[in-house]
Structure formats: structure tokens, C-alpha cells
Amino acid sequence: MKIEVYSPTIRRKEMDAVLTAMVEEKIGPGDRNRLLIQTAKEHLRFDYALALRSPAVALFQALKALSVKPDQYVIISALSPRYYLQVLQDLHLTPLYCDVSYDFPCMTRDLVEAAIAKEREICTGRMIAGGSSTFEIAAIVLHHTLGFKPDAASISEIGIPVIEDISQSYGFWLKSEIKKEDASSEDKHSKNKTTSDSQLQTPNSLFSGVFCILGLEERDMLTSGGGALLFAMNRKDSTLLRNFASLADEYCLPDINSALAVVQFKEAQRNLERRNDIAEIFIKASLRTRHKRFIPINDNEYCNYSFSLVLETGLKDVIAYAKKKEIILENAFENTASGAGITDNCPVSNSLVLRTVLFPLYPRLRSQDIERISRLVMTLP
Secondary structure, three states: OOEOOOOOOOOHHHHHHHHHHHHOOOOOOOHHHHHHHHHHHHHHOOOEEEEEOOHHHHHHHHHHHOOOOOOOEEEEEOOOEOHHHHHHHHOOOEEEEEOOOOOOOOOOHHHHHHHHHHHHHHHHHHHHOOOOOOOOEEEEEEEOHHHEOOOHHHHHOOOOOEEEEOOOOOOHHHHHHHHHHHHHHHOOOOOOOOOOHHHHOOHHHOOOOOEEEEEOOOOOOOOOOOOEEEEEOOHHHHHHHHOOOOOOHHHEOOHHHHHHHHHHHHHHHHHHHHHHHHHHHHHHHHOOOOOEOOOOOOHHHEOOOOEEEEOOOOHHHHHHHHHHOOEOOEEOOOOEOHHHOOOOOOHHHHHHHHHEEEEOOOOOOOHHHHHHHHHHHHOOO
């Protein structure tokens, strides 16, 4: 039986929630949209949020809330989703592409500062040559690529507004809580332990962006079948979002999608634990191959959104080899800015597009499927 590279985790609870919305004929934006925001607030502890129809709408509104102006620059990773480019184009903004490293697929502060310095030098050269060129940076859109968490706090210290996209990394802090709860149970008789470690690891302390986007698309960590939450963690930043509180219904997430997303939030920790268990098996298998893995900055802050390898051999050969074993693999970065072939100044990202493969990793994998994928990882050409 063929194993697909991706499958959304939809169980009976999600189906029942959607069916109830359909039976009640409550499918447009309404009470369940508001329930989704309230449910998400309980898990993410933000101050204010909008539940919108797509991540593209969320990014568009986030940039508008920052009062961006035409021809300003927005810094994005070369491995950001391709839809970013359309949003920037629609707002008449200029993307400033930032490269990544071979070990970590997200932007870092050093690389962001290098990209800024390089573009500033180019703009200065144009002005010296007699051209008119301005260089104003409106924002940094920080994508948590493949579920890896960048150091947003350090990047925000540059002084440019940051929008964090956690669509692929939701729940990275829950992994820490799971481990800490286990440790806490072992130490529960200790008189010196006065505060639960899991209480110290909260979303408030982990997000540094002015706004955060949590995509709810089919391949995001949580899904509503389409949509996104746009939220601000504190009252000051949420004031900017409240200006869009009266958006037309056509911008807001329908109740039929919201019903699905509410259950996804409630099942998130269960699904994350399953992802962790599967990933541990794949990681052990990868130690027996010459291909490399990306390494999280902090291993406790990775949600195992996916399992990817940077290959020493050709991508096509590996995908064809897996297909013979009825396991579907994908180019991990095909649907990115670099994947579109437009990031000439980002050599590492362009190289990773040609060498990084994505393996199936999702909670619904059966034990026999996990074993087959593990054997494939160990025997890759």
C-alpha cells in the first residue's frame, strides 16, 4: 500500500464537529469563528486575534497594520512560501531575500544583517551613479520553516518590526512541557520544587513578533481545511489589529472551517506526542546513512512537523528509489521563493532546494508504515 508524503490528521471528533455545523446550517462566519478565537486564546494566550480565510489574507492584513508604504522592503527568507511574493507584489513592496545555512533552514540575525548591509550597499551605489534609490525596510516576515524555530528575539533586536509565521511550528513549546511534566512527576516529592517548570514555558515568552500568523491550511500543523489566525500577544500591538475588527465576512473564516480547527487545537498535544515518537525512530535510522539532518537551535523547541534530509546524492534518484517501495517523497522546498528560481543571491537556499527531501511524518502513520519508512531511510542510495 502506497504511503503518501502527507496526510491531515482528521479523526472522528473533527468529522463530528464539521457535520454538526452543517446540520445546524451554520457554515458562514459566526459563532464558531468566535469560539475558535476563544479556544486559540486559551492555548496561545494572545491578547487579540482575527480568524481569516487564508494565510495570504493574514499576511496582507498584518503588513497593512504596520502601515507599510509602496516600494519599501520586506525581509523574507529565500525558503519562505511562494505566496509571500504575491502578497508583497499586491502591496507594491519589494522582497529582500535572506539566505539560510546548511544546518538550519531559517533566517538568523547574522544573515539578516548581512542581507541588509548588502542591499544598502547596492542602493548606495545606485545613488552615486546618479539614480534615485531609497532603502526603507518595513518589516521582517520570519517563517518557521519545516517547523524549526528561529531566534526571533535576537532578530527583533535589530529594530525592524517582525511578523512571525508559526504555521509549521505550532506546539514547539508543548514538547518542552511534556518532558518537563515527566521530570516533574519524578521530583514531585522534592520539597525544593516550588514552581512547575511547564508553567515557565509559555507562548508569551516564546513569540517576539509584533504579530504572529498561524496558518490553518491542509499542510500546516493544525488545519481547518484552509484559513489562518492573525494575532498579537500584547495589548499595545493588538491595538493595530483591532482596526480590522469589522472586516467583511468574505475575509473571515467560515464556521464550518472553524469547527474543525477548534478540535484540532484540543487534540494538538496528543498529535504532537505521536509525532515525537515517530521522529525518534526516523532519527535513529538516519544515523546509519550519510545524508544529513537540520539541527534545531534548541532541541526542546522543535515540533517534528516533518522529517527531512539534506542529500549527498541526487534528489530525483532518491525519490525514484522510494517510489519503487511505494513511499512518496517530495522536494521539501519546491513551493518556496528559491524553488521558484528567483533568489540568485541566496546560494545556500538554492542548493537546499536541489538536495532536501521530505519524508512522510504524521500522527496517522501505522506501525508497519513507520517501519517501512525507517528501512527506507537506512537504505537510501
